[in-house]
Amino acid sequence: MSAATPSNFFSSAGPFEADNLLHCSNSSNALCSDSRDFKQDLIRSMPSDDSSSVADVTVVIAAYRATGFIRRAIDSALDQDGASIQVIVVDDCCPEGTGGFVARHYQSFDNVHVITLEVNGGPGNARNIGIRHAHGRWIAILDADDAFEQGRLARLTKAGEAARADAVADNVRYYDAINKSFSKPAIQRSNFAHEVDIYEFVDRARPGTGELDFGLLKPIFRTEAVQAMSEPYPALVRHGEDFLFYFRFILHGRKFIFAPEVGYSYTARSSGLSQTRVDYESLRLDTLRLSVAQDELGERRLAALLRKRADALDRLGRERRIMELIRKKAVAQVLASVLHHPTSAIVIAKTLKRWLLQRSL
Numbered sequence: 380m381s382a383a384t385p386s387n388f389f390s391s392a393g394p395f396e397a398d399n400l401l402h403c404s405n406s407s408n409a410l411c412s413d414s415r416d417f418k419q420d421l422i423r424s425m426p427s428d429d430s431s432s433v434a435d436v437t438v439v440i441a442a443y444r445a446t447g448f449i450r451r452a453i454d455s456a457l458d459q460d461g462a463s464i465q466v467i468v469v470d471d472c473c474p475e476g477t478g479g480f481v482a483r484h485y486q487s488f489d490n491v492h493v494i495t496l497e498v499n500g501g502p503g504n505a506r507n508i509g510i511r512h513a514h515g516r517w518i519a520i521l522d523a524d525d526a527f528e529q530g531r532l533a534r535l536t537k538a539g540e541a542a543r544a545d546a547v548a549d550n551v552r553y554y555d556a557i558n559k560s561f562s563k564p565a566i567q568r569s570n571f572a573h574e575v576d577i578y579e580f581v582d583r584a585r586p587g588t589g590e591l592d593f594g595l596l597k598p599i600f601r602t603e604a605v606q607a608m609s610e611p612y613p614a615l616v617r618h619g620e621d622f623l624f625y626f627r628f629i630l631h632g633r634k635f636i637f638a639p640e641v642g643y644s645y646t647a648r649s650s651g652l653s654q655t656r657v658d659y660e661s662l663r664l665d666t667l668r669l670s671v672a673q674d675e676l677g678e679r680r681l682a683a684l685l686r687k688r689a690d691a692l693d694r695l696g697r698e699r700r701i702m703e704l705i706r707k708k709a710v711a712q713v714l715a716s717v718l719h720h721p722t723s724a725i726v727i728a729k730t731l732k733r734w735l736l737q738r739s740l
Contacts, residue, residue, distance in 0.1 A: 434465040434490065436532045436599065437515030441469050441505035442477045445523035448556070448646075449477060450484065453491065455526035455644075456519075461533030466491045467509040472499040477523075503612030503620035510605055519599040524646040526554070531642035535599045538572065538638055545633040546625075548575075548598035549642040551591060556646055564641050565591035572638045577629045581684040584622055585691040594622030597643045604633055619662040626669065659696030663689045 438456040442449055449468070456466050470478030470493060478495040485491040494508060510518055517536050521527065531549065539547040550569075553562040567590055575593070584594035605611050611628070612620045629635050670685035 434515040435462040435536055436517045436519050437465040437467060437509075437513035437602070438519045438521050438532075439467050439469065439506055439509035439513065440521050440523050441471055441502045441509065442481075442523040443471045443473050443499070443502075443505075444475060445473070445477045446475050446480045449481065449523045451526050452521050452523050453481065453485065455528075456521060456532075457488070457491075458529065459527060459532045460530055462536055463515075464490060464532070465513070465515050467512060468493050469505040469509045470495040471501070471505045472496045500614060501617040501620075503616055503624075504614040506612050507610055507614060510611060513602055513606070516602055517599045518602050518605055520597055522597075522646075524556075525597075526644040526646075528642045528644060532599065534640065535638065535642065538636065539599065539601065542572075542574075542636050543634065544574075544636040545601045545604040546598040546628065546635045547638060548593075548596040548635070549638045549640055551595075551597070551643040551645050552641050553647045554644045561644070562647075564639075565645070566639070569637060570639050572636060575629070575635045575637050577626070577681060578684060580625065580629055580635065581681065581688060584625075585688040586695045587691045592622075594619065594625065595645075596621075596625070596637075598625070598635065600628075604628075616661070616665070617656060618658045619665065622662075623665060657699070659692050659699065663692040663696065666692060 440452055456464055468481050478493045482493050506520055535547045550564045550566045552564055580593055584592055586592055612624045666685050666689040670682045673682040
């Protein structure tokens with residue numbers, strides 16, 4: 380039985396429409412005073428629709444409090460060889476003015492555009508707005524604290540065209556911004572390019588497997604496939620929105636390819652640059668809702684895989700809470716957690732081992 384799509388899978392209408400945008404400009408455009416000026420400025424700032432202005436790839440960067448590090452992300456997009464690039468930075472109502480910072484530093488680049496929002500809507504909403512205004516044949520999502528490896532976009536677009544794929548993901552490695560060092564590839568089990576179906580995706584989109592959660596991949600997408608969706612990223616979800624987008628994308632029959640080469644550089648959360656507010660409980664509940672919907676549609680195998688993911692998220696959430704309690708030296712709460720969940724003792728033992736090791740260095 381093929382996986383079924385629940386008809387009520389998240390609302391298709393986002394809460395932040397064009398009138399909630401303050402301005403959209405490249406670096407040479409002035410800010411607009413109202414939504415009417417904004418809409419006109421938007422048309423002026425974006426490339427025309429003639430074929431000569433269509434880029435190979437539009438890179439969409441949602442930005443919040445990113446002034447200190449976003450140039451690494453933008454430069455990695457502009458430095459790509461073998462592909463013409465359009466960059467859209469969506470300033471998600473940044474209090475320190477990331478959009479203005481980007482406009483000033485890239486004022487000589489006519490392929491770098493800034494959209495500034497007057498209401499903070501979260502990364503999914505910001506990406507949706509950037510996607511709507513993309514003119515490239517492909518769309519690549521880049522987090523403001525991450526970077527592309529050299530040649531990534533040319534390689535992925537070539538693979539996507541050859542396979543007639545709608546999305547192409549690749550391997551990643553972690554970047555330690557403090558020590559300026561890189562990890563080994565985060566995915567070890569796949570050493571050949573292949574199509575990822577909904578079952579493999581969900582099975583590998585969970586923590587605790589020893590490799591990167593597939594919900595954290597950063598694919599490039601064929602623009603026409605993504606723009607056909609009214610709301611690719613669920614706008615109200617601020618953590619785990621990637622998984623929900625990819626799940627629906629693959630479930631609707633879109634061809635999703637994984638290539639084993641490393642092409643994306645994730646900045647490790649320990650570097651302190653990420654603005655994401657971690658919420659594993661919400662991720663768990665979202666996943667359980669998807670499982671219930673698939674069960675009701677008779678898709679038992681997929682429902683079971685979703686429950687397996689929800690269980691893994693539950694364990695990860697408990698581990699993070701216990702580690703935080705240990706850091707705060709909340710002994711009574713740690714003991715209560717062990718009594719309620721005996722497996723928490725394993726987490727405590729691992730945490731104490733790391734702490735003792737660090738003390739001995």
